[in-house]
Amino acid sequence: MIENSPLLLNGKAVADNVSPPRNNGGGGIIVTTPSLNESPHTPTIDTGSDRHRRSSVVAIAAAEAILQDRKKGRTQHAQQEYESFYRIPSLTSIGSLEADVAAKERLEDERSKTKQKISSDKCHSVPGIIQQISSQIPAVIIAAGLNFMVGIPFGASYFPTELQLQGKEVLGFRMFLFSTMIAQLVITFASKFDNGIGLQMVENVPFCLELARIVMSEQSDESGTTSTLFFLFGVSSVLVGLVFYLLGRLEMGRIVYFFPSHVLVGCIGGIGVFITITAIEVATNTTFSFTPQGFNDSIVSQFNLLLPVFAFEIFLRLMMHATKGKYSLLPPVFYCLITPVFYFSLYALGVDIDDAEDAGYFFPPIKSTESAFSWSLLDIFTEIHFWNISWKAVFKAIPTMMSLTAFSLIHVPINIPAFAISTNTEPDMNAELIAHGYSNFISGIFGGLQNYMTYSNGVIYSKSNGRGKCSSLAIVALTGFIFIYGPLLCVYVPRCMAGTLLLHVGIDLFIEGVVESYHDYDSLEYSGIILITVTMTLAGMDAALVAGFIAALSTYAVQSITYQHPIKGAMCAATLRSSAWNRSGEAQKILLDKKKGRERILVIQCQGHIFFGNSTILKESVLELLVEKRRSGDDPIVVILDFTHVLAIDSSSAMTIEKLKDSIIKSFGVEVVIFVCGHEDGFRCHYDLSLKVNGGAANKREGSSKRLLDPIDIGEEDPIMFETCKAPIHPNTSRAQARASVTARALDVSNSHSGYKNAVMADIPNSHVCETLDDALIFAEDVLVAVQDAMILQNDVDDRFRSNILEGSGMAVKCSKTQQSSLEEIARAFLTSLCTGADANEIDKIYRLLEPEMYYCNDIVWAQGEESKSLKLIVDGSLLSLLEDEDGARESCYPGSIVGELGLLNGTRRLTTLKVISDKAVLYSLSQEKWQLLACEDPKVARFIDVIAIRYLSHRIQHVSNHNLFGKRSLPV
DSSP, X not given: OGGGSTTSOOOHHHHHTOOOOOOOSSSSEEEEOOBTTBOTTOEEEEOHHHHHHOOHHHHHHHHHHHHHHHHXXXXXXXXXHHHHHHOOOOGGGOOSHHHHHHHHHHHHHHHHHHHHHHHHHHHTSHXXXXXXHHHHHHHHHHHHHHHHHHHHHHHTTSSOTTSOOTTHHHHHHHHHHHHHHHHHHHHHHHOSOSSOEEEEOGGGHHHHHHHHHHHHHHOOXXXXXXXXXXXXXXXXXXXXXXXXXXXXXXXXXXXXXXXXHHHHHHHHHHHHHHHHHHHHHHHHTSOOOSSHHHHIIIIITTHHHHHHHHHHHHHHHHHHHHHTTOOTTHHHHHHHHHHHHHHHHHHHHTOOHHHHHHTTSBOOOOOTTOOTTSGGGGHHHHOOOGGGOOHHHHHHTHHHHHHHHHHHTTTHHHHHHHHHHHHTOOOOHHHHHHHXXXXXHHHHXXXXXXXXXXXXXXXXXXXXXXXXXXXXXXXXXXXXXXXXXXXXXXXXXXXXHHHHHHHHHHHHHHIIIIITTTTTSOHHHHHHHHHHHHHHHHHOHHHHHHHHHHHHHHHHHHHHHHTSOXXXXXXXXXXXXXXXXXXXXXXXXXXXXXXTSGGGEEEEEEEEEEOTTTHHHHHHHHHHHHHHHHHTTOOOSEEEEEEEEEEEEOHHHHHHHHHHHHXXXXXXXXXXXXXXXXXXXXXXXSSOHHHHHHSSGGGSOTTOSSOTTOOOOOOTTOTTTTTOOSSOSOTTOOHHHHHHHHHTTOOOOOGGGTTOHHHHHHTSOSEEEESSHHHHHHHHHHHHHHXXXXXXXXXXXXXXXXHHHHHOTTTOOSOOTGGGOOHHHHHHHHHHHHSTTOOHHHHHHHHHTOEEEEEETTOEEEOTTOOOOEEEEEEESOEEEEOTTSTTOEEEEOTTOEESHHHHHHOOOOSSEEEEOSSEEEEEEEEHHHHHHXXXXXXXXXXXXXXXXXXXXXXHHTBTTTOOTTOTTOOOO
């Protein structure tokens, strides 16, 4: 953009160096602030208003200042100067950069207060007032002079040369100055900066030309053309102002960063070409076109007018190359010297000024009858006549105005942070956006052009010691003087000065957008840059907007396919564990078997966006994995397709996934395909993929009368549903989540199927949808156990939910002695299952140390942070373990589980809060005293408790929720 042009100052490098502060991962930013009562290294948390005062811009600016001071050996001097008065701790004793930053900020605040106090005292004296005014005069003259110098070439470029409009150069010059004055006036009172400089948004010149050509295509009379064109200028500025204001008021300034970078860079390159062409047209007063006739009329036949432009530009480039960019003021000073050098050249060559004017080297003079205060002074406010507006042209110009609005948004997020860094000022992006909204809206109401706070002119003004409202208002007044008398001076400025400035800016923008970006983007993104640049050059701004949209979508689609494979990884489930901790020994034996167990489960994890561009790759990759498994003889019985890390699925991809399920089952003999949607509402797509792969008769095998693993229809009052209390324990506890974690194991297994694998497989659905990978792994484990012996699975479920089934008449499908066993027998059965290898005497010894306890709904068994004094065996009822510091972190605890074993063995405090969620719960407790007695008297029996704790820890480490399936650092225990 123009801000990166050597015309002013390079703002790109500064803006690109802005980085955020180090965050501690929590709610605040860690800083180390020395004070009188704490050591220099004491860390504190910066929150609330302090965090608003400190930002990355101030921190980085202060840090850079400190480093420079250290290099130059001035840190100690500055410290001694202020320490005695303000009693600031020694900076030399501070060990961290954060402490340096905080102390430096404090030092600068005190220094600023001192300067303000001294300045205030001086202002009360006449010499002080005179000194203050005289110190600001050079800065004011420089700022107003830059406005005059930049306004001449850009004022002449707002209207196409083919537009027959009398005095359009003067009109454009005053349009530029009016928008600049409005921006400066608003910045004076609405901006947080006291040294900001407003400027007309000169990068939008190509949009102005495009709007003019749209109007000229619909209207031919001068009055109608100017009315419609100025109306479009005003509406565009109003739209830009409203967008700026809403972004600031709604604190949505970050939205501007969502524009693809390579699309913006392509627009910058195209605008560079536009301004270069405008330079040719301004210098020759012709209309350029990419035709043989256009080259002949604008370049060949007018080469005498272009020769000084090319000569000055080449000489400036050579000077910049020789000085290696050390002198930022070189381009502005060079432009100021073009006019006297040109006059000297005419004198040296003996060319009369009138002859040069007739040859086209100067802008046309104002009519001699006109004065500076004639009615033409107000022409820019009187050009709009609503009865002459072509509404067809207005409608046709809407896409261009939308493009102009979007392009205008990119300047503020670049200019404001860069200017804040350069001036060591704390920015408020939302306040600056609101200020830009005011300035553009006011300018648009009067038919003016867009404006912004410029970085480069602002830095020059700041370095010239310019600041304060009085100086800013003086710039407005002096620019107003130029607004009145400037056109009289413009006629003495040669066209080659305007042409050289425009040519230099255009080439700089083209280099930034097309040349320098070559190594910053991949081939596809760079192709989009070239496409946008060429399209904008040949077909205009509207076509460039469409090209940018196409480039963005194409880049996204291709990069999604190229750089992120839809499959994150695949592995067997041998090292994965579900939350079904307490399966029976027989079930565990099946699951650990290499031929029958978890190694026959294949987990495939998908990622990113699944769309039409990569869904075929997903399907082919899954089938290739199954082919490899078949070749190695490890054909899976169950395939789990995990879509938890998938962000979105389009309808085309959803249909492909549905077909993939059929291919897996029919071509590879996989018994069950389980889909993990990762969301309680199902897959993240409009297509009802959950129903397609999980419901209906399509999932029922031939000859099956019912589905073995279908969950029983559980009502709201059924005891297996945690025996839910009338008052829920937590507002975020979902009944659907509770049902999903239990009903997949509450199986209605027919005795007639026992021992008949084929009959069992016939009743298992060939596909299933689960919300989480844990649910899917539980379902897959149930499939493997049921395939070997359905009664083992039934007994496994009975063991885990025995007391619940006993109390729930709706679940009591069978009535046996086992279901009517006493709580003592149930507890002994659980201990036998938990203590693998223990004999009856050892189980009896452990049982006699346990004490039964009764709890009721919402009772707290223990709270997080309490001292651990016991472990508990859940015999009846259901509990919930909650992490109080993390919303949503919870785990259900079922009968047959031991809880609190880690705290008892390791002596740690309770890590979670344990709460009863059933109507009642019966727990058997082992106290710390009895555990210590057991460990002393019979270490062998006590060892069983150690083994249970180790097994539980192993399960948790290998649980799918804690297991980085495809991470290089995640190793199974």
